[in-house]
Amino acid sequence: MKRGRFITFEGGEGGGKSTQLRRLAERLGDAGHDVIATREPGGSPGAEAIRALLVQGEADRWSPVTETLLMYAARRDHIERVIAPGLARGAWVLCDRYADSTRAYQGAGGGTDPALIAALEAHVLAGVTPDLTLILDLPPEVGLARAAARAGAETRFESKGLAFHTKLREGFLGIAAAEPNRCEIIDATAPLEAVEAAVWAAARRRLGLSDHG
Ligand SMILES: Nc1ncnc2c1ncn2[C@@H]1O[C@H](COP(=O)(O)OP(=O)(O)OP(=O)(O)O)[C@@H](O)[C@H]1O
Numbered sequence: 310m311k312r313g314r315f316i317t318f319e320g321g322e323g324g325g326k327s328t329q330l331r332r333l334a335e336r337l338g339d340a341g342h343d344v345i346a347t348r349e350p351g352g353s354p355g356a357e358a359i360r361a362l363l364v365q366g367e368a369d370r371w372s373p374v375t376e377t378l379l380m381y382a383a384r385r386d387h388i389e390r391v392i393a394p395g396l397a398r399g400a401w402v403l404c405d406r407y408a409d410s411t412r413a414y415q416g417a418g419g420g421t422d423p424a425l426i427a428a429l430e431a432h433v434l435a436g437v438t439p440d441l442t443l444i445l446d447l448p449p450e451v452g453l454a455r456a457a458a459r460a461g462a463e464t465r466f467e468s469k470g471l472a473f474h475t476k477l478r479e480g481f482l483g484i485a486a487a488e489p490n491r492c493e494i495i496d497a498t499a500p501l502e503a504v505e506a507a508v509w510a511a512a513r514r515r516l517g518l519s520d521h522g
């Protein structure tokens with residue numbers, strides 16, 4: 310069977326990743342594709358348990374290296390149990406955050422040595438890299454204000470301060486510049502419907518979908 314497609318949604322807080330992922334999943338599902346919508350950190354029972362350690366509690370709960378290793382432990386479980394089997398059965402796997410978030414949050418933002426992150430990518434991802442990465446870009450002030458409107462316990466990264474979030478944005482834009490064949494920057498300050506149209510256009514153009522998917 311033909312391997313499925315792997316699409317990741319990336320960017321800082323409140324850019325609309327979860328909203329747009331849901332919409333794209335619906336659209337692809339309506340077009341008859343087998344779709345798996347998942348997220349990181351998490352996406353499998355073991356990885357969701359690790360997620361709670363990562364997204365709750367004090368901002369400085371983990372050192373950047375510890376945080377990187379926890380992210381990759383969760384990611385490996387998610388790949389083994391959900392992403393790789395999904396792609397093998399021919400599904401379209403849509404993932405809310407993936408390896409680029411580690412480059413941006415633990416690397417650009419946290420200061421983890423890029424060589425460690427590159428080694429983890431080489432050894433742990435097992436070649437499971439996205440066909441398309443949509444980077445929802447917006448000023449961190451705007452994204453943090455949107456994210457703050459939602460209540461909840463998962464505020465550890467949001468609480469890290471504007472300087473951190475500014476570095477993240479630069480990190481994501483740097484990834485897009487370095488890997489233009491994989492990455493598409495989407496202007497996330499546009500209205501929801503316009504962002505949805507841009508996501509759909511990118512998926513169509515880059516993955517060869519027809520008008521109807
Ligand atoms: N284009 C948009 N314009 C205005 N508001 C938006 C837009 N897209 C999403 N929102 C709103 O912003 C909030 C954050 O959206 P969403 O949860 O999809 O973002 P996210 O990128 O998944 O955030 P997080 O990084 O915190 O998970 C939601 O209340 C959503 O309705």
Ligand SMILES: [Mg+2]
Binds near residue numbers: 405
């Ligand atoms: Mg989200």
